[in-house]
Amino acid sequence: MSPIIKPRRQTRQVKFGTVPVGGGAPVSIQSMTNTRTDDVAATLAQIARLSDRGCEIVRVAVPGAAAVSALPDIVAGSTVPVVADVHFDHRLAIAAAEAGVRALRINPGNIGGAERTGEVVAAAAERGIPIRIGVNAGSLEKDILERDGHPTAAGLAESAVRGVELMDGLGFADLVVSIKSSDVAMTVEANRIFASQTDVPLHIGITEAGTPAAGAARSGVGMGLLLAEGIGDTVRVSLAGPPEDEIPVARAILSSLGLRHGGVTVIACPTCGRTEIDVPGIAAEVESALAGVKTPLVVAVMGCAVNGPGEAREADIGAAGGGAKAVLFRKGEVVAKIDADTLIERLLEEARKLI
């Protein structure tokens, strides 16, 4: 583990199907489909793409009866555990549990009060599946909002603790909590407060994080601060765009903190006036071609012979531009001088030898 990381917070462990969350399990990566859930083929195709990229738990929206009807086929066809995301109607949550999902995501604040929450909990307990309670700055309890005037970190944490107490009262411990806001500082502080008060695993993320570049940065800062403090058992990077794009960001955040080691890390130079090859294009193509690889591998794509060879040598495989030619390295050794236009092909060939 990286020396900048504090020991992981001790949390109880729950299982999303085959994926453990908390209790020392690796920080898992999740996402949410944006297909219509009742379109089974499209949803399964997206789940397969997410899973190929490294997503380990996938959530689907369950807005009505048509989505519930699709769930058995989605659960059966998915390679990763499926979580049903339900708001407002507790009957949908119960039906989703009966349809075989591996977990439920509800917000006790909008599912219809303690009695109905109790019915959802009973359905989850019967099937041995966990529940994630989601607390969001946009849907805080009225009394907390009236007291504080607006969402605050303390108010968010208090709402989450209330949710845990409600579940405790129902004898249900198979819980994960998420506390999210689009305000990075508020999210970080609310998670810190909650983490100091319970052993419930935390699903962390910045909600409505924004467009891909801004969202990736905001997620990296917010999640990075928490993860470096040992807080966070499972993560979701929320971006306005295809969910498939969230997974490389999540992987980069975790691997840059030394929390996950699998997968390919592509290092690319920022390019400058010396650049002699299409660094961004080559790096993007290599990253996408090797997205599903679990073997830890560092691939460097460098634009020229100034800093290029040095960095490329440190990587498992590297390339540095040099006019119409490029130098190819493997484990620090020059393998070949090749035509620059065959670079992608050769980098992938070398990578596959090491996988």
Ligand code: SF4
């Ligand atoms: S490696 Fe070369 S091309 Fe890339 S930024 Fe550095 S000097 Fe510029």
